[in-house]
Amino acid sequence: MTETQHNLRTNETIETLLNRRSIRKFKPEAIDEQTVATLETVAQHAASSQYLQDWSAVRVEDQALKDAIAEICCQTYVAEAPLLYIFIADEHRNAAVAERKGVKVHSDEFTLNSSYRFTQAQNDAVLALHAMETAAFSLDLGCVILGSVLNDPRKLIELLHLPEFTYPVLGLAIGKPDQSPALKPRMERDDQFFADRYPADDTELLHGLDAFDDSVHKYYDLRNTSRPVDAFSDQIANNAVDTGVFSRSVKPVAEDQGFRFDR
Ligand SMILES: Cc1cc2nc3c(=O)[nH]c(=O)nc-3n(C[C@H](O)[C@H](O)[C@H](O)COP(=O)(O)O)c2cc1C
Known part of the structure; x- marks a missing residue:
């Protein structure tokens, strides 16, 4: 605990959250099935705006695929993560659900592809990822969140075969920690x-x-x-100065994926 944290109430959950730090080196040990099931179920129990549950996650198991994603991230530890997830804003599943109920998803009556729905799905995906991250830390696993998967969204979409009305949000690498970094300070x-x-x-x-x-x-x-x-x-x-990565806007790629941003 830091100096400023002495007066806080505490319990196991709060200790887990206060000791959270990014882990970028993992032991080469697989994560057992029960743990995987636990982490995924915890993520599913995160809050969901309007109960749309409009996110999904791809568990990346194939090593060649991990390597390709690590290349997009320019971060070698991504390839070494025993468990790797890509969380996705996903209106594709709900489009299929609505279609079964007679909604024409390629007409103007379909609204789950609007920009608001996009951010709604993104929020849900982030909350689910964070629940998974917290659960993993509470089980003495280590994690790092990966915004770098979006260095090349088109490539990632292609690698994961992401369909219309989906968009990758973040990656989460999980494994048994093989490093013990200091807690990174936070502002007052x-x-x-x-x-x-x-x-x-x-x-x-x-x-x-x-x-x-x-x-x-x-x-x-x-x-x-x-x-x-x-x-x-x-x-x-x-x-604060654009070095190239962030000049590639999410919007054009998201529009390719079937989301509408100009309404
Ligand atoms: C949305 C998001 C994207 C991130 N992307 C990366 C990433 O691509 N690679 C990485 O090594 N860390 C990434 N991080 C981890 C941050 O660098 C880290 O949380 C921050 O430096 C604070 O350090 P701490 O997590 O150890 O407290 C990301 C964190 C967030 C919240």
Whole structure:
């Protein structure tokens, strides 16, 4: 526990959440069936907007497929994850459900392909993934979430044979941890939680920034232990300038997949 966490209420769930950290090195040991069933069932029990349950996940079992996804991610540990999931915003299944009830899914009456439904499905997928991640940590497994699967969404869609009205959201790599990274610091609670209104001036908003920059700069990422990570401000400044990856918008690919964004 960090200094600022001393006054918190605690129990096993809270300890699991407070000790959560990304794990990027896994023991080469398979995860047993019962654990897999548990993690997947927990994910299914996450909340679902309007009960649409409009997400799915592909469990990537084939090593060649894992390798191809690791290549998209530019992260070798993805190929070494004993369990690897790609979570998907999925209106395809509900389109098939609605079609059986007579809805014409290729006409204007079909609305599960609109931009709002897309974000709704994405939210559900993220909540399910987070439930799975928490459950995995509680079972002493390690995980890392993978936004990098979207480095090349078209390739990923092709690899996983994702049909119309689906879109990949995030990956989750899971395994027995083979590293023990330090907890990565978080900003002061007051800099992220506000009472009633957003702070009026940015000086107030950033009052804890220098101290936070300092604490982040003392953290060593196990991906590169030769130097401490950049201060938070430097990381944000670097991310605030487009280096190419994020200039590829989700929208055109999502439109190829049958989602409508301009209504
Ligand atoms: C949406 C999302 C995408 C992420 N994508 C990646 C990724 O592609 N590769 C990776 O190594 N870590 C990824 N991470 C993990 C973050 O880097 C990590 O959560 C963050 O640095 C904080 O560190 P911690 O998880 O150890 O507290 C991602 C996290 C989130 C929430």
